[in-house]
Amino acid sequence: xxSAELDPYDHGFxxxxxxxxxxxxxxxxxxxxxxxxxxxxTKWADVxxxxxxxxxxxxxxxxxxxxxxxxxxxYPMFISTDPPDHSxxxxxxxxxFTPEKMKVLEDYTRRRTREFLxxxxxxxxxxxxxxxxxxxxxxxxxxxxxxxxTDQDNVRGWADDLIxxxxxxxxxxxxxxxxxxxxxxxFEQHVATHxxxxxxxxxLGALIRAETEAVMSHxxxxxxxxxxxxxxxxxxxxxxxxxxxxxxxxxxxxxxLVDDPSLIPQAVEELLRFDGSSQIIVRIVAQDIxxxxxxxxxGQRVGLCIVSAGRDxxxxxxxxxxxxxxxxxxxxxxxHGTHACLGAALARLEIRVVFEEILRLMPDYQIEESGLQxxxxxxxxxxxxLPIQF
Amino acid sequence: xxxxxxxxxxxRQTVEVEPGGTLMEAALLNMVPGVEGMCGGVCSCATxxxxxxxxxxxxxxxxxxxxxxxxxxxxYRRADSRLGCQVTLxxxxxxxxxxxxxxxx
Numbered sequence: 001x002x003s004a005e006l007d008p009y010d011h012g013f014x015x016x017x018x019x020x021x022x023x024x025x026x027x028x029x030x031x032x033x034x035x036x037x038x039x040x041x042t043k044w045a046d047v048x049x050x051x052x053x054x055x056x057x058x059x060x061x062x063x064x065x066x067x068x069x070x071x072x073x074x075y076p077m078f079i080s081t082d083p084p085d086h087s088x089x090x091x092x093x094x095x096x097f098t099p100e101k102m103k104v105l106e107d108y109t110r111r112r113t114r115e116f117l118x119x120x121x122x123x124x125x126x127x128x129x130x131x132x133x134x135x136x137x138x139x140x141x142x143x144x145x146x147x148x149x150t151d152q153d154n155v156r157g158w159a160d161d162l163i164x165x166x167x168x169x170x171x172x173x174x175x176x177x178x179x180x181x182x183x184x185x186x187f188e189q190h191v192a193t194h195x196x197x198x199x200x201x202x203x204l205g206a207l208i209r210a211e212t213e214a215v216m217s218h219x220x221x222x223x224x225x226x227x228x229x230x231x232x233x234x235x236x237x238x239x240x241x242x243x244x245x246x247x248x249x250x251x252x253x254x255x256x257l258v259d260d261p262s263l264i265p266q267a268v269e270e271l272l273r274f275d276g277s278s279q280i281i282v283r284i285v286a287q288d289i290x291x292x293x294x295x296x297x298x299g300q301r302v303g304l305c306i307v308s309a310g311r312d313x314x315x316x317x318x319x320x321x322x323x324x325x326x327x328x329x330x331x332x333x334x335x336h337g338t339h340a341c342l343g344a345a346l347a348r349l350e351i352r353v354v355f356e357e358i359l360r361l362m363p364d365y366q367i368e369e370s371g372l373q374x375x376x377x378x379x380x381x382x383x384x385x386l387p388i389q390f
Numbered sequence: 391x392x393x394x395x396x397x398x399x400x401x402r403q404t405v406e407v408e409p410g411g412t413l414m415e416a417a418l419l420n421m422v423p424g425v426e427g428m429c430g431g432v433c434s435c436a437t438x439x440x441x442x443x444x445x446x447x448x449x450x451x452x453x454x455x456x457x458x459x460x461x462x463x464x465x466y467r468r469a470d471s472r473l474g475c476q477v478t479l480x481x482x483x484x485x486x487x488x489x490x491x492x493x494x495x
Contacts, residue, residue: 052421083419087411090431094475098433100456329428329435338418340430348434 006033006040008065008280008303008378011167015374017279017381021308022320030294036170038065038301039294040280042308044315044332046291050283050304051336057283057302058082059339065282065303065378072172073180075223079231079339086338089220092210096203099345105140109353112139117361128365128386132358133240134233136350141232144203145225146194151186158182159233160384163377180226187225191218203228228343236347238277238375238382240354245386246271246322247355248367253324258363261356266327268351273310274322276333277382278341280305306332307381362390391484395422395440398492409481413474413488414438424490431475436460437494438474446486450477466491 006020007013013020024031024042031040041047050057060082078089095101116135120126138156141147147155161179194208207224210216216224247254247267257263280303285296296302310331311319334341341347358365365388373385393416395403405420417425417438426437433456442450447470453461457476461467474488 052418084408087415087419091411091415094431098456099459100433100454332428334429336430337427338415338430340428340432342430342432344429345432345434 006031007036007168008040009165009168009170011374011376014376014378014381018307018311018320021305021311024305025308025312030292030296032294036065038303039285039296040303040305041291042305042312044309044312047304047306047309047332048336049291050302051332051339054082054338056285056287056289057304058286059086059283062282062284062301065280065301066170066172072177075184075219075226076217077223077227078220079227083338089210089216089224090338090342092206092215093203093342096201096206097342097345099349102345102349105143105346106349106353108143109136109140109350110357112136113354113357117357121361125387125389128244128358128367128388129237129241129383130385132354133237133244133386134384136240136354137233137236137347140346140350141228144232145190145228146202146204147190155183155186155229156233158186159230160375162230163234163375163380165376165378167376183226183229184222187222187229190225191221231341232343232346234375234377234380234382235277235341236343236350238380239271239347240351241383241386242275242277242381243268243271243351243355244358244365244388245367245372245383246275248365248388250322250324253322254359254363256324257355258359261359263324264352264355264359265348267324267355268348269327269329269331270322270324272333273316273326273328273331274307275381276307276310276331277380278333278335279307279381280379281335281339282379304332306335362388365390391479391481393479393483394485394487395425396487396489397424398490407479409479409483411479413440413442413472413477413479413486415475416479417474422490424494425474426494427475429475433457433460433473433476436464436473439464439466439491439494440472440474441468441470441489441491442472442477443470443487443489446483447472449482464491465493 029043116132138152158179161175207221211221283302285300289296313319334344368387371387375384393405407416414427418427428437429435457473461471
């Protein structure tokens with residue numbers, strides 16, 4: 001493969017990256033893009049090694065494939081830190097995100113899903129993303145962060161602006177920076193408003209306590225809120241859309257779920273392996289290392305292609321076949337290890353509840369393919385519009 | 391403080407960590423083989439399964455219901471099974487010895 005051929009910022013690539021990933025896994029699994037100066041790891045074993053070996057594959061300074069992202073986004077995010085800084089912050093939040101803690105949100109998620117669907121039931125059509133999948137994660141996040149309903153569209157809009165990439169846009173754009181600064185200004189105000197409130201066990205409460213007790217700096221708290229707004233919105237919304245599409249493409253498997261909704265969790269796992277929304281997680285080489293005969297040098301950026309890893313035949317037999325009976329949780333759709341997605345249990349809950357309701361209310365929904373719109377970003381893949389009829 | 395991981399083949403690996411983290415974190419930060427810690431400590435994957443022997447168990451808080459649910463799914467469950475991510479290391483646990491199962495899952 002020509003080393004300049006694969007460009008994660010190419011909208012054509014984003015529509016269907018999987019044939020490209022397959023060619024890389026087969027022909028050039030540790031791939032260097034000379035033009036842009038970054039590596040891509042595409043095999044399960046290599047991605048797994050990079051997640052585990054955090055001393056060689058560091059997170060500090062690794063936000064995105066764009067080299068200038070760190071300078072333009074000034075608030076520190078714990079996703080871009082290494083131990084011991086990372087451990088200090090991670091320990092505050094991990095106990096708040098267990099499945100047990102998330103369970104209390106299940107009834108709320110179901111009620112809101114029904115409320116979002118209700119106005120559309122008589123018309124027989126809706127935009128699965130705009131009317132539901134984009135709204136549920138924001139709505140549930142708003143509970144955790146005490147964001148009023150009137151502010152939700154703004155917060156989600158800024159997050160969308162922050163990640164949106166024009167075709168072959170390799171640098172951070174003014175729109176991206178404006179989205180970031182919108183979130184930052186909003187959360188500065190939000191924290192100021194809540195500083196004096198008596199705090200409960202909420203996520204916002206934990207953040208404010210961390211600041212008042214000097215466990216986190218003020219800038220770290222704002223950075224964490226921005227991170228939650230991005231991570232809590234973009235990835236879950238797009239994973240829901242991808243699952244809606246794949247089930248429509250596999251009507252027999254969709255029927256199994258309609259007949260037996262207890263299979264939905266393993267359909268979610270299969271979707272995460274096969275078409276999870278997080279495509280590329282970035283690390284920086286902290287010490288020179290050789291992988292499959294290639295020399296990765298200190299300071300170079302490395303994209304860990306996690307859905308490519310999920311489609312690696314050496315790990316998963318018939319890896320490019322979508323089969324909900326597989327139900328394997330060995331995908332790395334939520335990352336792996338110390339930096340694994342904090343919100344994984346929440347995402348799993350939201351997706352399960354949404355599909356329990358969708359498959360009950362509209363088991364034979366059809367997608368209007370011509371109306372599909374992709375939200376373009378090299379790291380997160382999924383739809384911004386997904387019209388369905390039912 | 392010291393934590394001793396005993397792999398299923400009997401190999402001992404002693405690691406040095408600061409109190410305040412978890413057993414899983416101690417293993418991940420030192421890349422101890424046999425501890426995956428896939429979900430990163432949110433009690434969602436049971437790949438930090440380990441055995442904490444009775445004398446040390448007595449100094450720990452018992453597992454909560456979420457941990458017990460996850461342990462129900464592991465292959466090599468024993469009476470002294472714990473998830474490493476749910477065991478916080480305090481200085482009173484200095485020197486704790488933890489055995490690992492033949493495989494995670």
